[in-house]
Every structure is written in C-alpha cells, then in structure tokens.
Amino acid sequence: MAPLPTTLTEPAAAVAQRLEDRGETLALAESSGGGLVTAALIAVPGASAFHRGGVVIYTLGGAKALLADARPLDEGVRSASEPFAVWLASAVATKLRADWGFGETGASGPTGNPYGDPAGHSWLAVHGPDGPSTRHVLTGDDDRAANMEAFAAAGLALLLDRLG
Numbered sequence: 001m002a003p004l005p006t007t008l009t010e011p012a013a014a015v016a017q018r019l020e021d022r023g024e025t026l027a028l029a030e031s032s033g034g035g036l037v038t039a040a041l042i043a044v045p046g047a048s049a050f051h052r053g054g055v056v057i058y059t060l061g062g063a064k065a066l067l068a069d070a071r072p073l074d075e076g077v078r079s080a081s082e083p084f085a086v087w088l089a090s091a092v093a094t095k096l097r098a099d100w101g102f103g104e105t106g107a108s109g110p111t112g113n114p115y116g117d118p119a120g121h122s123w124l125a126v127h128g129p130d131g132p133s134t135r136h137v138l139t140g141d142d143d144r145a146a147n148m149e150a151f152a153a154a155g156l157a158l159l160l161d162r163l164g
Contacts, residue, residue, distance in 0.1 A: 004040055005149060011156035012040035018163040019050035019100075026159075027098035028054030029067065029088035031079070032106040032122055036152035037159075052096040063088065070095035080105050080113050082123045082134050089127035100162070101127040104155055109142040119144075122151040126162045133162055 003009075019026055028038050035056040041047055057063040060079045071091040077083045088103025106122030107113040113121075120139035125132050137154045139147050 004036075004043055007149060007153045008036060008040035008156065009043060011153065011160055012037075013044050015156055015159045015163065016041060016044040016047065016050060018160070020046070022163070024099035025050050025052045025097075026100045026102060027052040027092040027096035028102040028104075029063070029092040030054065030056050030102075030104045030155075031058055031063075031088075032108040033104045033148050033151040033155065034108070036148055037102060037104065037155045040152065040156065052098040054092060054096070054102075057088075060084075067091035067095055078115055080107060080115055080117050080121065080123065082125070082136070085123035085125035085134060086127065086132045089125040089132060093127050099129065100159075101125075102155060102159060103127070104151055106137070106151060108147040108151070109144040111142070120147045120150075122147075122154070124151070124155045124158050126158050128162055133158065 085103040085105050089101035093101025103125040107117045109119030112118045119142040122137040124135045135158045
C-alpha cells in the first residue's frame with residue numbers, strides 16, 4: 001500500500017494535536033472522499049485519544065440507515081448538498097458522542113452525480129459546540145483519486161480553521 005500523501009498527513013497531525021490539547025473528540029461521516037480524512041487521522045500515533053470513530057457512506061440510504069436514529073434528516077434533503085453535509089457532521093457527532101463532527105459528500109468522478117453536480121464537487125461540514133461551518137469544493141477535474149485527495153485536504157483545512 002502506498003503511504004498517505006503529506007498533503008493529508010501533515011494537516012491531520014495538526015488537527016490531532018489541537019484536539020488532544022483541547023481534550024476534545026471527533027467523529028466523521030465521509031462519502032465521496034472515501035474515508036481519507038479518517039485514514040489520515042488514524043495514521044497519527046495516539047489517535048484513540050481524540051478519534052471516536054466514523055463511517056464511510058456512499059448512498060443516501062446508507063447514511064439514513066446508519067445515522068437517522070441519531071438525528072432525523074429533513075424531508076427533501078438530497079445527498080451531495082450543503083444541508084446533507086451539515087446533517088452528516090451533526091448526526092455522526094451525536095451518534096458517537098463526540099465534541100466535533102465532520103461530514104463530506106459530493107461527486108469524485110470521473111462523471112458527475114445523478115443530481116447534476118459535476119465531478120470534483122464536494123460539500124464539507126464541521127459541526128462543533130458553536131454550530132456548523134461549511135466549505136464548497138469545486139476542483140474542475142474529473143480525476144477521481146485527485147478529487148478524493150483534494151476533498152480530504154480541504155476537509156482537514158476546514159477542521160484546522162474551526163479548531164483555531
């Protein structure tokens with residue numbers, strides 16, 4: 001297996017340090033990024049101090065099956081959208097009793113999704129004690145692996161921003 005790129009491991013180490021310094025925990029729900037944020041965080045020695053767990057979901061049905069008991073999803077919310085990313089972050093934090101939740105959803109490529117979003121589109125959300133923050137990523141690329149890495153790197157950057 002190839003090592004994780006430093007574009008992920010370096011910010012993951014910084015996220016880990018900030019969570020450990022604060023004595024806080026994180027739970028994650030990832031989709032089109034395939035769990036790369038989780039992989040980068042778990043690669044940090046001592047991850048069990050802050051990482052509560054997470055899920056890699058790839059369908060709306062899968063997300064509902066795993067997380068709807070933690071927090072109901074409003075009717076009409078579709079995956080690959082900002083409200084869905086916020087719901088993922090909030091629901092996974094609630095489900096795993098974490099201080100912080102991270103949610104990611106989108107279309108990694110090489111084609112767009114059934115909703116008409118292009119490849120290289122992702123919504124990221126971090127839900128913390130003072131509510132959610134979101135970020136929209138549009139890479140303009142149809143390279144699946146490159147998009148997955150870009151989504152994960154942007155997600156780690158959003159976590160760093162929120163953790164201060």
